[in-house]
Amino acid sequence: MRNNKPHIPKLPQAFFKWYCKPDRYEELHGDLEEFFYDRVETSGLAKARWYYLYNVIRCCQPYAWKTSPRRNLLFTMVRNYYKTSLRSMKRNPLSTFINLFGLSVALGVNLVIFAYFRFDAQIDQHHQYKDEVFLTTFYGNREGTTEQYGYTPAPLGTLLREDVAGISEVARVKDVPGVVKQEELVFQENLRFVDPSFLDLLTFPLQWGDPAALEDPSQLILSAAMAERYFGVGQNPVGKEILIKTGPDRSQRFTVGGVAEPFPRAHAISFQILIPFENLIWADPSFHKDEWQTTVNATLVRLAQPSQQHSVVASFAPYQEWHNTAQPDKPIQGFGLVSIADLHNQSGDIIGDISFDITDSTAFALPILGIFILILACFNYINIAIVSASRRLKEIGVRKVIGAHRGKVVFQFLAENMLVTGLAALLGLGLALSVFLPWFVPISGQPLALSILDGYMWLFLVGAVLGTGIVSGLYPSLYISRFSVIKIFKGTVRFGRKNTLTKVFLSIQLIVACMLITGAVMFTQNSYYQANRDWGYNHAETLYTPLPDSLGYFRMEEVLASSAHTVSLAGASEHLGSNHITATVLLPHGEYEAHHLRVSPGYLETMDLELIQGRSFREDFATDEHAVIVNELFLKSMEVALGDAFDMAGERYTVVGVVEDFHSYNFYRRLAPTLFTVAAPAEYRYLALRTREGSQTAAKAALQQAWSSFYPEDPFQGGYQSGLYAGFYAELENMKLFPRTIAMVAVLLACLGLYGLVSLNVRGRVRELSIRKVLGAGLPQLSNAVT
Known part of the structure; x- marks a missing residue:
């Protein structure tokens, strides 16, 4: 067996x-x-x-498992190195604190910057068909410059759906402001009218209801935030009714057909309320879907084969000719397609698209600041590491005597530095999560976050640890490991005092700190300057309110004109700081675009715009129907003068006055050529009110009371003219805070660097200073010798 x-x-x-x-x-x-x-x-x-x-x-x-002797020795060696590092850190608590503090602050700041760009990279990447769905754009030559536009002619969407073979689905988007009422809750909201395919192209899953609700003209879909606002947290409003009002005689009840899940944290495209596109007929009587002069905010298309994008765009050529025939004063040069995956990054170059991007200055400044802070921390570590190593010279000598060559000593110090940098990274992560990120989120205006489950964050952190550890530890390890054993034991090592490269590092550190401090001062001064700049008109004593119809202006004028708080009243179709229309001016030497505001006689005086040439509008001048008043920039850029005439919208207009340049919007936007014409009373959609000095609060209360008496069911949307720029002023305050904080960090790190400089100087001159003290030198003399 x-x-x-x-x-x-x-x-x-x-x-x-x-x-x-x-x-x-x-x-x-x-x-x-x-x-x-x-x-x-x-x-x-x-x-x-x-x-x-x-x-x-x-x-x-x-x-x-088998273990090779070499592997055991290597493991034991590294373990001993880290034990030695921990003992050295315990023996030098002040140096350890300075190194850990500087590196952790620098890495924490860079983690916040990483969170900002990580958030930017994730925007709108949640859409399932982001690489197949495209925004249709067109190119137009305005004032000699070709620009890309995100809005498109209204008929284009229908034609693309019916005629272009490579397009499988089309969705049009049109935004209209409106009033939403649910029982006692009344708010002004943005209404987004879309085709039913909108939810097929973009990924907005519903927590309640059915996406097919958009196929029913009597139903709408709410965002999660809107559902909570009107029906309460956690309530399912599907089947309930809500009133939508877009004008005095334009209101309709809708049934809630669905509620979207909360939008992903990183998103640019969103909505408040989705309404079937066909309801635009009653919501906006000026919208004509078959006229090329009418536009929609976006035309989204899904391509059957995204790789055929250029051939699909080539098939749009006939529509360019149709548009230019219908609008010869605003010709386009061609169409384009931008995928949803790329739209956020390209939206800065697209005028009037439904997305947004970060500014170029932010994309440039933040990494530079992060690198500078990291450089300061690295130089701090280099200087402090050299100073601290002076206490370990005998240890280094002993290691060399028993057989450690220079490479092993270098490896030992790099390993110790990696340990310090790793601990600093963990502390920096804690600082970023608990201090820096909560502080930076309000400044950035974005819901930034760091997740410990994010593999990219750990990849960044490991890369930062390796890079910082090597950069900050390589020179000290090479510098310290080169000392001769004989000099170490004789005590003749001239430690760092006359080393040119060390002095260079210290100088660069102080230069970088001074650069950051100077930049912070410049940013702060610029913010103060921007906050106190002249807008070109008196916005401090002016109130305004949008009007639902022209009748509202005359009703409120009758009440407010006799108020003791009122200096003057005026009406307008477009209002400074709120909106404008774009006019195409035809001149013998070319076509130009300008901001166009239609206002009542007396509007310029009410807004306190300074007239520097010619005259203002007058009610008793019948010819003012074809008169324009322009700003200085209009005259300079278009090379016209007072009294000149030009064509605009098929009519002939004459320049009768010139006002000083003014800022319609915030100072981030460039001044634009602007013209005013007289609006027909039926076009008044704004009321502007000039108040007496010191009576703005009482005048606003009177304005709000008059509104409530005439429009009790509509929310009051008016306020102080300066309130139109509240977001700009808040951003300026944040801009002051951010550079100040960076400057404080730079000063703190620079002070730590100076500590290293003084310590290095003292370490190398201990005997000299001792002899000076023996010979009678006091504290002032010793301080003078050190500094």
Whole structure:
């Protein structure tokens, strides 16, 4: 029987012999062999072989693995290095604190910057078909410059759906402001009218309801925020009614057909309320879907083959001709497509698209600040590491005597530096999560976050640790490891005092700190300057309110004109700081675009715009129907003068007055050529009110009371003219805070660097200073010698 016993499987046995420790092979394999033969007798040879393989794999654990002597030595060496590092950190708590503090602050700041750009990279990437869905754009030459526009002619969407073979789905988007009422809750909201395919192209899953609700003209879909505002947190409003009002005689009840899930944190495209596109007929009587002069905010298309994008765009050529025939004063040069995946990054170059991007200055400034802070921290570490190592010269000498060559000493110091940098990274992560990020979120205006489950964050952090550890530790390790053993034990090492490169590092550190401080001062001064700049008109004593119709202006004028708080009243179709229309001015030397505001006589005086040439509008001048008043920039850029005439919108207009340049919007936007014409009373959609000095609060209360008496069901949307720029002023305050904080960090790190400089100087002159003290030098003399 024994001679005929089955053989143990050779491959599993060879694998076991390969990984098992020789001193444990007989013990472990004897058990496996015994189990194998028992299985043969009880379960048969086939099952015994499988169980043997299973046991071999199960035994493949650390207790059975072979370990090479070299690996053991390396592990022991690294472990000893880290033990030595921890002891050195305990013996030098002040140096350890300075190194950890500087590096952790620098890495924490860079983690916040990483969170900002990580958020930017994730925007709108949640859409399932982001690479297949495109925004249709067109190119137009305005004032000699070709620009890309995100809005498109209204008929284009229908034509693309019907005529272009490469397009599988089309969705049009049109935004209209409106009033939403649910019982006692009344708010002004943005209504987004879309085709039913909108939710097929973009990924906005619903938590309640059905996306097919957009196929029913009587239903709408709410965002999660709107559902909470009108129906409460956690309430399912599907099936309930809501009133939508877009004008005095334009209101309609809708049934809630769905509620979207909360939008992803990183999104640019969103909505408040989605309404079927066909409801635009009653919501906006000026919208004509078949006229090329009418535009929609966006035309989204899904391509069957995204790689054929250029051939699809080429098929749009006939629509360019149709548009230019219908609008010869605003010709386009061609169409384009931008994928949803790329739209956020390109939206800065697209006028009037439905997305946004970060500004170029932000994209440039933040990484530079992060790098500068990291450089300061690295130089701090270099200087402090050299100073601290002076206490370890005998240790280095002993290591060299017992056989450690320079490479091992370098490796030891780099390993210690990696330990310090790793601890600093963990502290920096804690600072970023608990201090820096909560502070920076209001400044950035974005819901930034760091997740410990984000693999990219850990990849960035590991890369930062390796890069920072090597950069900050390489020079100290090379510098310290070069000392001669004989000089170390004789005590003749001139430690760092006359090392030129060390002085260069210290100088660069102070220069970088001064650059950051100077930049912070410049940013702060610029913010103060922007906050106190002249807007070109008196916005401090002016109130305004939008009007639902022209009748509202005359109703409120009748009440407010006799108020003791009122200096003057005026009406307008477009209002400074709120909106404008774009006019195409035809001149002999070319076509130009300008901001166009239609206002009542007396509007310029009410807004306190300074007239520097000509005259203002007058009610008793019938010719003012074809008169324009322009700003200085209009005259300079278009090369016209007072009294000149030009064509605009098929009419001939004459320049009768010139006002001083003014800012319609915030100072981030460039001044634009602007013209005013007289608006017909039926076009008044704004009321502007000039108040007496010191009576703005009482005048606003009177304005709001008059509104409530005439429009009790509509929310009051007016206020102080300066309130139109509240967001700009808030941003300026944040801009003051951010550079100040960066400057404080730079000053703090620079002070730590100066501490290193003084310590380095003192370490190298201990004997000299001791002799000076023996000879009678006091504290003032010693301080003067050190500094």
